[in-house]
């Protein structure tokens with residue numbers, strides 16, 4: 006079968022790889038019909054995630070048709086159309102029982118932080134991902150969810166990660182009616198978080214980025230304010246000024262370790278790898294939230310230390326909440342929001358490319374070319 010193949014930082018291509026096998030009676034094989042590239046894949050592509058092995062296949066945002074099931078799979082059947090949450094979760098461990106599906110204790114037994122994730126390095130379990138014609142889906146009674154027949158597949162594929170992550174980002178922010186919410190990052194996650202912030206009753210939503218085309222997009226898509234940090238002397242000062250010097254009620258980091266905007270962070274975090282990614286957006290979030298405010302982090306960082314202003318966290322009495330999204334927990338609610346038209350995820354898809362063009366797709370998304378917001382890969386077997 007055809008699959009994306011990681012060859013080292015900034016080098017990916019499509020190759021022939023073996024068709025995946027059922028390795029456990031609860032596995033399923035899914036024929037992928039759509040697979041997105043995510044900002045999280047860019048951290049892998051840029052070589053920022055430890056133990057990203059040459060030869061692995063990325064892709065944790067996909068939908069498809071069930072092709073085969075193991076003997077103990079009871080919840081889905083061959084030819085079902087399913088969306089597959091990016092978390093690989095056993096459904097039975099102590100963490101899954103608390104609906105912390107992103108922190109499953111069984112699917113990534115070598116680690117004590119994150120659970121298994123499709124196509125996300127051996128740090129996240131070493132599973133091959135869905136930027137391929139077929140993918141093995143472990144614990145198939147837990148993750149895969151039948152797509153309602155009336156749902157557009159483009160909406161469905163964004164329910165595997167983007168919408169749940171954005172929703173959880175807003176939820177972890179503890180947004181109260183009338184709150185001023187500042188979101189760092191106008192990528193797919195930041196854009197969708199701006200939409201979700203309104204659902205939680207925000208009174209003012211501000212998005213910060215440095216890519217004009219994304220700022221223009223989010224202003225229209227999420228009806229919010231959007232500002233370019235390159236045109237400010239200091240984003241923290243800007244946010245303080247615009248909130249009567251109080252600071253924002255809630256700040257959300259939807260950028261993670263690839264952040265721009267501070268030379269020292271960029272050099273130590275992205276070039277020399279002396280810390281686990283550049284923590285620029287997180288700095289700004291901590292320093293511009295009000296005293297007693299909440300910082301919600303969904304931006305992904307590497308698993309070792311980062312240079313962050315922890316003194317300010319203590320002195321301001323800030324609450325920090327963070328996690329990988331727990332997709333299965335929020336999915337039923339989000340399917341309702343999409344079916345009722347309160348959320349329109351497919352509106353962020355700007356590019357649709359054949360899987361064979363994976364190399365161009367990564368280059369375009371990484372370099373933010375052609376006004377790209379969200380690219381979707383279509384495998385050749387998608388329509389057969």
Ligand SMILES: NC(=O)c1ccc[n+]([C@@H]2O[C@H](COP(=O)([O-])OP(=O)(O)OC[C@H]3O[C@@H](n4cnc5c(N)ncnc54)[C@H](O)[C@@H]3O)[C@@H](O)[C@H]2O)c1
Pocket residue numbers: 043044045046047048166167170189190191192193194195213214215216219234259260261262263264265266285286302303304305306328329330
């Ligand atoms: N926690 C989770 O479950 C989860 C799930 C999906 C994605 N993520 C993470 O969310 C983050 C965003 O993902 P995405 O797909 O939107 O990525 P993306 O790369 O498309 O978007 C990131 C945006 O941040 C902007 N940016 C860079 N530096 C900035 C700064 N200092 N301040 C403000 N904006 C800045 C970039 O210009 C870009 O538009 C990534 O770190 C990704 O790994 C987390």
Ligand SMILES: [Zn+2]
Pocket residue numbers: 043044045046065066091166167
């Ligand atoms: Zn993702």
Ligand SMILES: [Zn+2]
Pocket residue numbers: 094095096097098099100101108109110111112
């Ligand atoms: Zn579990």
